[in-house]
Structure formats: structure tokens, C-alpha cells
Amino acid sequence: GxxxxxxxxxxxxxxxxxxxxxxxxxxxxxxxFWYQQHAGEAPTFLSYNVLDGxxxxxxxxxxxxxSKGYSYLLLKELQMKDSAxxxxxxxxxxxxxxxxxxxxLIIKP
Amino acid sequence: xxxxTQAPTSxxxxxxxxxxLRCTQDMRHNAMYWYRQDLGLGLRLIHYSNTAGTxxxxxxxxxxxxxxANTDDFPLTLASAVPSQTSVYFCASSETSGExxxxxxxxxxxxxxxx
Numbered sequence: 001g002x003x004x005x006x007x008x009x010x011x012x013x014x015x016x017x018x019x020x021x022x023x024x025x026x027x028x029x030x031x032x033f034w035y036q037q038h039a040g041e042a043p044t045f046l047s048y049n050v051l052d053g054x055x056x057x058x059x060x061x062x063x064x065x066x067s068k069g070y071s072y073l074l075l076k077e078l079q080m081k082d083s084a085x086x087x088x089x090x091x092x093x094x095x096x097x098x099x100x101x102x103x104x105l106i107i108k109p
Numbered sequence: 110x111x112x113x114t115q116a117p118t119s120x121x122x123x124x125x126x127x128x129x130l131r132c133t134q135d136m137r138h139n140a141m142y143w144y145r146q147d148l149g150l151g152l153r154l155i156h157y158s159n160t161a162g163t164x165x166x167x168x169x170x171x172x173x174x175x176x177x178a179n180t181d182d183f184p185l186t187l188a189s190a191v192p193s194q195t196s197v198y199f200c201a202s203s204e205t206s207g208e209x210x211x212x213x214x215x216x217x218x219x220x221x222x223x224x
Contacts, residue, residue: 004151030209042199042215043152050209085150095207096167099151 002026004100006088011106012078020073020086020103028093034062034073035087037102043087047073075105083107111135113216114198121222122190128169130219132200139181140206143167143175144183145196152199158183159206190223197221 004026009065024032033048035043049055049071052059062072066102073086085102116131134141144152146150154167158177172194174186183202187194198219203211 034214042217043212045212048210048212077140089152091209091211095209095211096157097152097213099153101149101151 001099002092004088004090004098006086006100006103007103008101009106011108012075014078014080014107014109016078017074017076018105020075020088020105022071022073022088024069024071024088024090024098024100026090026092026098029066030091030093031071032062032064032071032093033089033091033097034060034071035089037085037087039084046086078107080107080109098102111112112202113202113214114212115198115216115219117219119220119222121224122187124191124223125189128187128190128221130198130200130221132185132216133181134183134184134200134202134216135181136202136204136214137180138159138202138204138214139180140203140211141177142187142201142203143173144199144201145169146199146218147196155185155198157206192223195221196222205210 004022034046037043047062054063059076068097087102088100113134114215142157143155156166156175200216201213203213
């Protein structure tokens with residue numbers, strides 16, 4: 001079966017750095033996506049990785065290791081507005097997105 | 110640009126009744142998708158359409174039907190609602206469906222409660 005694992009919830013402090021991990025087992029791999037979803041709102045696209053390594057986009061970076069079936073999202077200089085759920089999704093061999101349940105990130109002052 | 114709109118925003122529906130959730134995009138995207146999101150679970154694909162005139166079944170299609178008469182609209186119909194269809198429904202679209210870089214963009218969602 002196909003499986004995406006993420007921690008259910010994480011807590012971090014404003015101004016700090018947090019790393020959200022995602023491990024996956026899917027039938028084929030055609031890219032990995034991270035989305036942000038604020039409570040009661042739609043998911044919004046954050047980042048995309050298809051090759052191994054780190055992709056940096058401002059305060060957010062995403063890392064991929066295809067051999068380990070592993071990715072992480074790194075958020076720096078945390079702000080209160082970063083409180084949200086972060087969804088990991090993998091595009092499988094049929095080009096469908098398989099979604100993790102999401103990690104709820106709580107930022108404390 | 111509006112992007113993707115969904116209607117209604119929320120709805121309470123009696124079991125056994127039918128309902129159509131509407132989804133319209135103005136980005137001229139070829140591919141469209143319907144997901145449901147339930148607490149503790151990842152987004153699950155109900156149905157998809159790679160281009161106008163074609164549709165396909167996702168992971169959880171039972172009890173739902175879709176049509177894609179044109180590029181912009183992708184309605185989702187529940188023929189006879191059951192309480193297990195209580196969920197938040199998201200419509201999404203992407204420029205194409207066969208590229209690894211295709212990014213899906215989501216509508217604001219419809220919160221449906223079936224009693």
C-alpha cells in the first residue's frame with residue numbers, strides 16, 4: 001500500500017527554527033509537495049522537490065532524499081502566522097497525489 | 110483573478126437527499142480534482158478529470174459522481190447522501206495532469222454535514 005507519515009502535531013517558539021519530517025512509501029515517485037493549510041482554509045502550495053537536495057524559498061526550505069523516502073520542511077524565524085497544518089504529498093507512478101494527514105504546527109510567543 | 114470558487118460554503122443535508130457541489134475555475138486549467146478531508150486523514154481523491162469531456166475515479170469514488178462538460182466547471186453530485194459523507198470537500202485544479210511539476214491549486218472548500 002501507499003503511505004505518507006508525518007508527525008501529528010509540533011510546538012515551536014516564535015523566532016525559532018522547526019523541522020517537519022515526512023517519510024513515504026509509494027508506488028513510484030514523481031515529485032514531493034509541501035502545502036500549508038490554515039484552520040478552516042484551503043491548502044496553499046509551498047514547495048516542490050523532485051531531485052535530491054535542498055530547495056530554499058525565503059524562510060522556508062524543503063529537503064528530499066529519494067533513496068531514504070524522506071523529506072523535511074524547514075521553517076526559520078518562526079512567526080505567529082506560521083501556525084497552521086503542513087501537508088506532505090507525493091506524486092505516484094499514476095501522477096496522482098498521495099497525501100499525508102498533515103502536521104499541526106503550534107507557535108508559542 | 111478569482112482562481113477557483115466553490116459553492117455552497119457550507120450545507121446541512123438530510124440523509125437520503127441529493128446534492129451537487131459546484132466548482133468553477135477561471136485559470137483555463139485542463140485538470141480538475143475533488144477531494145474530501147476528514148480529521149486525522151490525508152486528503153483523499155474522489156474523482157478527477159484530466160481534460161474537458163473525461164473523468165476518472167479516485168481513491169474513494171463510491172456514492173459520488175462528476176461531469177466535465179467544459180473546461181471551467183466540475184460539479185460533484187451526491188445522489189443519496191449518507192452520514193459518512195460528512196466532510197470538507199475541496200475542489201482543485203492544475204494546468205495539466207501528466208507532468209511531475211503540475212501544482213494543484215485549491216478552492217476554499219465546502220463543509221457538508223449529513224444528518
